[in-house]
Amino acid sequence: MNPFLATVRRDVLLAMRRKSEVLTAVFFFVIVTSLFPLGIGPEPVLLKKIAPGILWVAALLATLLGLPRLFAADHGDGTLEQMVLSPSPLGLLVAGKILAHWLLCGLPLVLLAPVLGLQFDLDASALGVLTLALLLGTPLLSLIGAIGAALTLGVRGGGVLLALLVLPLYIPALIFGAGAVEAHIAGLDVGGHLSLLAAMLVLAAFFAPWATTAGLRIALE
Amino acid sequence: MLNVSGLACSRGERRLFADVGFSLSPGEWLHVQGENGSGKTSLMRLLVGLSPADAGSILWRDEPTPSAEFRRDLIYLGHHAAVKEDLTPLENLRLAAALDGIALDERAALAALIRLGLRGREELPVRVLSAGQKRRVLLARLLTRPAILWVLDEAFNALDVAAVKLLGDLIAEHLANRGMAVLTSHQPLPVPGGKTLTL
């Protein structure tokens, strides 16, 4: 089996043995989006207006929740050392881990978002745009987050630090992701937003595994 | 094959060792000795390329390490268990091989586990095994991963008498097949011959 797919399979298999970790992020996403109407009030017009932003910010935070564990478990039990010394290129294994993180943490959010969007009275086409934007945006969040996870690996207060490092870098994804849905609701074309999200995804797919690999090597020294 | 010269390492401000050098040819092994904190593990980590040396060179087949070729020829087992607690020994072994890009069928993996005395444990999660048994799961990789240079850091820890003898036999077989090994330990090792390096 190809080392990249083997890594994806391994991480998915591990997550399936310990489902609670995956479910925590999903529940977090559901709870956070449900808290906003309680805090703001049930007025449908206002809720519909702020729905894209809320769903996106909640997705951002839910992704962040699983990030500290991305490399920490492998670091703790020594399997990360074995990956670094493996004959397979480390970048490939890291890319596999990032894809697994998205499958376990990003994809459930994408699938759940249309259901949660109903809470905010979004119509069917807006839900479609939201799902599409999240489908392009959540892998981007996993890729950028992996860099932060590698840099804060084994560092004091790593979780909070990770949020400080990664959240500012998430801003473009948030702007274009939430912006796509808002533009659609306002009756504008969303092609530009989605193309830019896709462009950022391609850029991150090229650079993030490289930066993450460099970060991991430094963390293991 | 392996030529190490002038290696130096410090932790923070403290110089652990300097000017360490040795060379190994096929069939030879090196016993790295030293007290706790003398830098045995640090030397192993420099050797395999996990951390950079302050000075010195490590040549493998006359090429500077770490190279792709070196990583293909190397197996390093450190202090960590390096096995996944939620997976079974069989899954651990096969997935580790797949990550290294090596095809390992179930029969070969089972044979390795049986040789390490884990018959009947291959389908249990590693979590329920004892420390010594976990160690044996890791050691099974020595059989499934073809490598020329074995770098084993305190590999004899947590092993019972039978397992110590078994590991000694495995290393002896490996050396007889023109393999090489670098071992650390503060106790005498059940492997004949060998060079010694005291830190």
Place this chain on the structure above:
Amino acid sequence: MGDHGGIEDCIRVSQSIVQWFRFASPQSFYPLAGRMVPWFWAAAAIFGIAGLWMSFFVAPTDAQQGEGYRIIFVHVPASWMSMFIYLVMAFWAGLGLALNTRVSSMMAQALAPTGALMAALSLWTGALWGKPMWGAWWVWDARLTSELILFFLYLGFMALQAAIDDPRRADKAGAILALVGVVNIPIIYFSVKWWNTLHQGSSVNLAKSSMATTMLWGMLLMALAFWMYSIAVALMRVRAIILERERHTEWVKHAVA
């Protein structure tokens, strides 16, 4: 003969490279930085006095904004410096990562607090300017928002370096973060701008309001003063970092004694 000349050239080039790397060692950079500091302080003082005089007494009162606009003589140079320092910091950090020269990594570490100070100053003066201008301390103007994010990036860089005990590891991790930040800053700036135009936020356009030449001069002089101040402070800080990191060496014991 030709060969001979070639060899001599080679030796000369390698000697000049060695010369460069001599300054890259903390031991030789420490006294060099010490000699440069007073000059940059002096330059900062001269430009600062000239700039303040220009901006308070020479530049005319703005027709629309009255005297309150004068805060731009601090606000704009601080914003420029905050962005410029991030680039310089990333450059030194990247150089330290690529060539393993310790002084360049220390330089990056020394620049970060000054950059963060400039970003904070820009935000603070922006708020002070905003209150009379728009009647609110904070508006989500594209430039102010970008500045806020830049401030977060500085904080992240400093927090990461502070959290890692081993200075070499801190240098390398910080360098990667700074490089990732440099790639992202244009993307962030562009996306914030897009977001701002989409939401029709209020944006101040200085270029359009006819700026008097004296105003521009005042701003340039103040920018130079900030620049010189940044260099002076960074050099002082890098000297402190060198002493701290090299405290176990003989030359530091001599230098401090």
